[in-house]
Amino acid sequence: MRTLKAGGFYFVLVFGAGFALGAVRVLYVVPIVGTRTAELIESPIMLVVTVLAARRAVRRFAIPPAPSRRIAVGLIALALLLLAEFTLVLSLRGLTIGEYFDSRDPVSGPVYLAMLGVLALMPLLVARKAAPTGDLPPSARGLADGVRGAATVLSIRPHNLHWLAGTPAQKDLCAHGGLLLTHEGQVLIDDADKNWALSAAALMLLRTLTSDHTPQSRVGDQLFPCCGHAMFVQPGRDEVWIPGCANGRDWQVLHGEGKVSLVFEGGRQVSVSQAEWRAAVLEFSEAVEGFYAGNARKQPFDAYDAAGFEAFRAEWARRRDAARPWRFPGPAPSRPGDRAARPGGIELGCREGGSL
Numbered sequence: 001m002r003t004l005k006a007g008g009f010y011f012v013l014v015f016g017a018g019f020a021l022g023a024v025r026v027l028y029v030v031p032i033v034g035t036r037t038a039e040l041i042e043s044p045i046m047l048v049v050t051v052l053a054a055r056r057a058v059r060r061f062a063i064p065p066a067p068s069r070r071i072a073v074g075l076i077a078l079a080l081l082l083l084a085e086f087t088l089v090l091s092l093r094g095l096t097i098g099e100y101f102d103s104r105d106p107v108s109g110p111v112y113l114a115m116l117g118v119l120a121l122m123p124l125l126v127a128r129k130a131a132p133t134g135d136l137p138p139s140a141r142g143l144a145d146g147v148r149g150a151a152t153v154l155s156i157r158p159h160n161l162h163w164l165a166g167t168p169a170q171k172d173l174c175a176h177g178g179l180l181l182t183h184e185g186q187v188l189i190d191d192a193d194k195n196w197a198l199s200a201a202a203l204m205l206l207r208t209l210t211s212d213h214t215p216q217s218r219v220g221d222q223l224f225p226c227c228g229h230a231m232f233v234q235p236g237r238d239e240v241w242i243p244g245c246a247n248g249r250d251w252q253v254l255h256g257e258g259k260v261s262l263v264f265e266g267g268r269q270v271s272v273s274q275a276e277w278r279a280a281v282l283e284f285s286e287a288v289e290g291f292y293a294g295n296a297r298k299q300p301f302d303a304y305d306a307a308g309f310e311a312f313r314a315e316w317a318r319r320r321d322a323a324r325p326w327r328f329p330g331p332a333p334s335r336p337g338d339r340a341a342r343p344g345g346i347e348l349g350c351r352e353g354g355s356l
Contacts, residue, residue, distance in 0.1 A: 001193075002063065002192055003072050003073055003076070004076060005061055006058060008076065009056075009060065009061065010054060010057035010073055010076075011076070011080040013052075013053035014081065015080070021042055025039070035105055039108035039111070043108075043111050050115070050119055053122075054073075054126045057077075057123065058073065058123050061192070071121070071123070073123040074121055074122060074124065077119060078116060078120045081116070154276050154279075155181065155280060156181050156283070156284040157283075159179065159180050160178050160192065161176070161177040161198065161287075161291045162176055164176060170298055170299050171298075171299060173309070174197050175292065178196065179192070179194065179249060183272070189251075191224070196224040197226065198224075199288055200220070200225050200242050200244070201223060201284075202285040202288045202316070203315065203316050206319040206320060207319065209278055209319070212253060212254050213253040214253075220244075222247075222249060223253075225244040225245070225248040227247075230242070232308050233308055238315060238318070240311040240312045250265075251263060251264045252264075255274070258274055259271045260274055260277040282320070285320055289320075
């Protein structure tokens with residue numbers, strides 16, 4: 001379903017831009033330079049539009065880099081574009097399909113056909129270029145430099161991060177959204193349409209960097225809980241307790257001999273190196289933490305809740321900084337939500353219903 005939505009979104013972006021440019025071309029450019037030159041001038045502009053639209057579509061709908069999924073997005077967009085071209089556009093121009101092909105210029109016509117091929121392939125092509133580390137936050141740039149390539153083997157990505165509808169942003173302390181987990185380009189978990197508590201999930205994943213997560217020894221109720229009712233300080237322990245409901249997404253995490261084994265429901269198992277697991281977990285936690293950047297300061301309900309919230313922030317920062325494969329001299333590392341570290345006083349936390 002996400003592939004279909006991504007293809008439709010990709011089509012809307014390209015067709016909308018092409019329709020607008022076509023109107024400008026016919027009304028203003030053709031009378032000056034002629035049809036052939038006008039269409040050739042439009043082609044590189046549409047190429048840029050296609051690249052940007054493809055990138056936007058695959059990122060918005062978290063389409064994994066598997067060639068079959070990316071090409072499917074392009075083919076869906078191509079089919080919709082041809083359908084629109086042979087119905088809406090021809091009816092507006094008063095042409096039959098035969099008259100349409102006869103009217104194509106012998107030079108600009110083949111260029112247009114080539115652009116259709118580019119449209120179909122571009123979602124795959126944009127996936128083959130790695131994002132430059134300059135586009136990432138400083139912590140993520142360090143991660144990319146420290147374990148470059150590791151996160152491409154295993155990817156744990158949040159999808160559609162959001163606050164609860166109808167809840168003021170400063171009152172919703174939990175980042176909500178879906179999950180997409182891939183291994184070597186193959187989708188293992190597609191929960192893009194779910195509404196998990198992703199800030200709590202980030203802390204659970206950070207705990208698995210130093211501990212197993214099994215039915216006998218858990219780091220939390222689920223790795224991706226449906227909700228987090230509260231955050232409680234545990235006297236004598238440096239772990240915050242985040243109880244939740246029975247729903248969520250879970251799998252086992254087992255450490256051994258430099259490897260981390262992930263055991264999923266139904267018995268499916270994959271193994272990655274310790275560095276690959278660390279890179280994937282840090283990538284996820286940085287993405288969730290970054291979602292809070294620039295938002296209003298969160299408001300715990302009372303001093304009791306504030307203490308649990310503070311414990312949550314402290315554990316998150318401690319585990320995150322301990323896991324990073326680099327160290328810097330200087331002042332103590334910041335915690336998620338420290339105003340000195342992030343404008344707007346971002347804080348992380350989770351409460352069911354989003355009100356503290």
